[in-house]
Amino acid sequence: MTRQKLLDLYFMDARARLIDLAAFLDRIDRGQGEADFRxxxxxxxxxxxxxxxxxxxxxxxxxxxxxxxxxxxAAPGKGAIGAYPG
Amino acid sequence: xxxxxPHGHMVSLVTDDYLDMATAGCQAVCEPAFWAGFDRSSADxxxxxxxxxxxxxxxxxxxxxxxxxxxxxxxxxxxxxxxLADDVLALIxxxxxxxxxxxxxxxxxxxxxxxxxxxxxxxVDLAAREQQLILVHTPHLEDKLKGTRLILDVLQSDSRxxxxxxxxxxxxxxxxxxVLDAGFWAGMTLYPESKCTSARAVDIVEMYGAExxxxxxxxxxxxxxxxxxxxxxxxxRRRGHSAEAVDRLIxxxxxxxxxxxxxxxxxx
Ligand SMILES: [Zn+2]
Numbered sequence: 466m467t468r469q470k471l472l473d474l475y476f477m478d479a480r481a482r483l484i485d486l487a488a489f490l491d492r493i494d495r496g497q498g499e500a501d502f503r504x505x506x507x508x509x510x511x512x513x514x515x516x517x518x519x520x521x522x523x524x525x526x527x528x529x530x531x532x533x534x535x536x537x538x539a540a541p542g543k544g545a546i547g548a549y550p551g
Numbered sequence: 552x553x554x555x556x557p558h559g560h561m562v563s564l565v566t567d568d569y570l571d572m573a574t575a576g577c578q579a580v581c582e583p584a585f586w587a588g589f590d591r592s593s594a595d596x597x598x599x600x601x602x603x604x605x606x607x608x609x610x611x612x613x614x615x616x617x618x619x620x621x622x623x624x625x626x627x628x629x630x631x632x633x634x635l636a637d638d639v640l641a642l643i644x645x646x647x648x649x650x651x652x653x654x655x656x657x658x659x660x661x662x663x664x665x666x667x668x669x670x671x672x673x674x675v676d677l678a679a680r681e682q683q684l685i686l687v688h689t690p691h692l693e694d695k696l697k698g699t700r701l702i703l704d705v706l707q708s709d710s711r712x713x714x715x716x717x718x719x720x721x722x723x724x725x726x727x728x729x730v731l732d733a734g735f736w737a738g739m740t741l742y743p744e745s746k747c748t749s750a751r752a753v754d755i756v757e758m759y760g761a762e763x764x765x766x767x768x769x770x771x772x773x774x775x776x777x778x779x780x781x782x783x784x785x786x787x788r789r790r791g792h793s794a795e796a797v798d799r800l801i802x803x804x805x806x807x808x809x810x811x812x813x814x815x816x817x818x819x
Binding site: 470520523526527530531532533537539540541542543545546548 | 586628631661662663664665666667668690691692693694695696697700701723724725750751754789790791
C-alpha cells in the first residue's frame with residue numbers, strides 16, 4: 466500500500482492515540498505520590514518510537530517483557546500488569 | 552463472507568452472539584477449555600464443564616446452524632495445584648472420543664511457574680499418547696515472551712510432537728517469528744486492549760505471510776468482541792487484500808489445520 470493511502474487510513478487514529486498518551490503523561494505529572502516501575506517502563510518503551518529502524522512494535526513489546534528464562538517457583542496470582550518490574 | 556471462529560468461549564456469551572456470528576458468516580465455532588474467571592474447587596467442576604462443552608453448547612449452536620467443536624484440558628490458570636490438575640487430567644481420556652472433541656487445549660502457561668510447566672508437560676504427554684491436536688495459550692503481557700519460549704522448549708523436547716499439529720495462540724510481534732520458524736501454526740487473537748488489534752494482525756500477515764496463521768476473537772467473559780474476526784476481515788479489505796486472500800485466512804486456514812482431526816467436518 467502507498468504511504469499516502471496508509472496515512473489516509475490510519476493518521477487520525479494514530480493522532481488520537483498520540484494525544485491520549487501525551488495527556489496520560491500530563492495526568493501522571495499532576496498526580497501525587499511516587500510512581501512505580503511502570504512509568505519508567507513506559508518511558509523506555511516510548512523511546513523506541515523515535516528510532517528510525519523497522520520493528521518498533523516488536524521492540525516496544527520486548528522492552529515491556531520479562532527477559533528471564535527460568536520458571537518461577539510458584540505463581541503469585543493469576544494476573545499480569547503489562548511491564549516487567551526487573 | 553464466510554469464516555470459522557477457531558477460538559471462542561461460547562459458554563460466556565449470550566445467545567444473541569450466536570445469532571450475530573451466524574449472520575456475519577460464521578460457519579463453525581471451536582471452543583477451547585479455559586478458566587471460568589474463578590477457580591473450580593474440585594475435578595467435579597471440570598467434569599460438568601466438559602459435559603457442557605461436549606453436550607450442551609453444541610445444541611445451543613445448532614439452533615443457528617453452527618457446528619460447535621471443543622478442546623479439553625485444565626487451563627494454565629488453574630494449574631498451580633498439581634493434585635487438582637492430575638484429577639482433571641485423569642478425566643479427559645474418557646471424553647476424547649466424543650464426536651466434537653478436536654484435541655487438547657488451551658494448554659500452556661500463565662505466570663510461567665514450575666508447576667504450570669509440569670502440568671503443561673503432562674498435557675503434552677497425554678496429547679502425544681492419544682494422538683491429539685494441541686492448542687496452546689501463551690501468557691499475557693509481560694509474561695508472553697518468556698512463556699512462549701518455555702512452551703516451545705517443552706513441545707520441541709518431546710520427539711512425538713509434530714509442530715504442524717500444534718497451534719500456538721495469542722502471538723504478537725515479539726513472539727510470532729519464533730513460533731512460525733519452529734514449524735508451528737500461530738493464532739492471532741483480536742482483543743481491544745491486550746493481544747492484537749485488527750490493524751496489527753493484518754501487519755503480521757503482511758510481514759510473515761498467511762501460510763500457517765489463523766485469527767480468532769477468543770471472545771469470553773472479559774472485554775472481547777465476538778465479531779472480531781469479520782471486523783479484521785474488513786480491515787484486510789480496506790488494506791487492499793483480495794476477497795480470496797481474506798477467505799484463505801479466515802476460512803480455509805482454520806479448516807486446513809482443524810481437518811487434521813478427522814472429526815472436524817463442516818456440513819456439505
Ligand atoms: Zn481462550
